[in-house]
Amino acid sequence: AQPNEEESLDIASSLLPPHYVKLKVNKPCGSLCGRKLDDPESSLTQCECNPLDEDPCGPYSSV
Numbered sequence: 001a002q003p004n005e006e007e008s009l010d011i012a013s014s015l016l017p018p019h020y021v022k023l024k025v026n027k028p029c030g031s032l033c034g035r036k037l038d039d040p041e042s043s044l045t046q047c048e049c050n051p052l053d054e055d056p057c058g059p060y061s062s063v
Contacts, residue, residue: 049056 046055
């Protein structure tokens with residue numbers, strides 16, 4: 001019982017990924033749209049280490 005040509009084409013096409021669709025416009029979608037995410041750089045503070053020390057900002061720094 002050999003599979004006929006149509007069945008073999010169906011099997012081959014089911015293994016292929018879907019066709020690529022080029023995006024023309026970057027559209028916002030989902031629930032994250034419009035919300036401002038917490039900027040990780042805004043929570044950083046400037047260190048008070050002395051840049052002239054041998055190991056500034058190291059584990060044995062003065063601060």
